[in-house]
Amino acid sequence: MPAAPLETFRNAEAVFWDFDGVIKESVRAKADAYVALFDRHPEALKARVRDHHNAHGGMSRYEKIPLYLGWAGLPVTEQSVGDMLDRFAGRVVDEVIAADWVPGVEPLLRGNRNRRPFFLVTGTPTDEIRAILDALSLADAFRDVRGAPEAKGAGVATCLAAHGLTPGRCTFIGDAGSDLEAAETHGLSFILRRTPENGPLQQAHDGPQTEDFSGWSERI
Structure with a gap:
């Protein structure tokens, strides 16, 4: 039987977080934005665009937009990709x-200051996610923030090395296959946040899973 998600979280020396679908309920907002690029x-x-985004939530827009332009029969050039971005x-x-915040996550993040290190590893561009964190007054919740175009696995590796962390004592909380891959590649445990979009991953992942983080901040 897999370990309970809260137990895995409690035992972690450090926690790596994804953003969309884990901290904010923003997966659908991004799906809508991709679809709007092709409204004509x-x-x-x-x-097809919506289904692909939902199935590959952790994939960077730098990879998705050229792919979607090709599907639409549009030129895939530096200019066209830049305009779409x-x-x-x-x-x-x-x-x-x-x-909306994923239930329970906001007090968990805000209440952790000066305790176990949290790291944010996301497919959102670094400058953009930093601006979002600033707008949410959440920037100081994380020791480091790694975003696109750096791959998630590379972001995890950078944080592990820079902060002298033991991979087997760290956990990654994510909702996408790219999150699980980054965790497994570098030896972290993985907590899957279940969403309506990641049903196949729920079936494939035999480790801890959670609907949300309700009550976690009071129990750690």
Whole structure:
């Protein structure tokens, strides 16, 4: 039987967090933003974009947008990708900030200051996620923040080395296959945050899983 998620969290020397779908309920906001980039295209393409994003929540926009442009039969150039990235960022930042918190996570993050180290490893561009954290007054909750274009696995490796952490005593909380892969590659335990979008991962992951973080801050 897998360890209980709260027990895994309590026993961790350090905790690595994903953002979308783990801290904020922002996966759908980003799906809507990707679909809006192709609002003049057929419904079948928009459904394909949404389904792909939901199935690959941890994949960077730097990888997704060229892929989606190709599906749409549009040129995949530095200019076209850059224009789409700008349009996406302009739409999504305010929606992420306004998105609901995953239940229980806000007091867990804010109440941890000066205790066990927390690290944020996300597919969101570094400058953008730092601006979001500043807007949420959450920047000082994390010892380090690693974002795109750095891959999640590389971000985990950087934090482990820079802070002298023992991988087997750390855990990663995520909701996507890229989060699980980053954890397994570097020897971290993994807590899956269950969402409506990650049903297949729930079936595949035999480790700890949680619906949310309700009550955790009072129990650690």
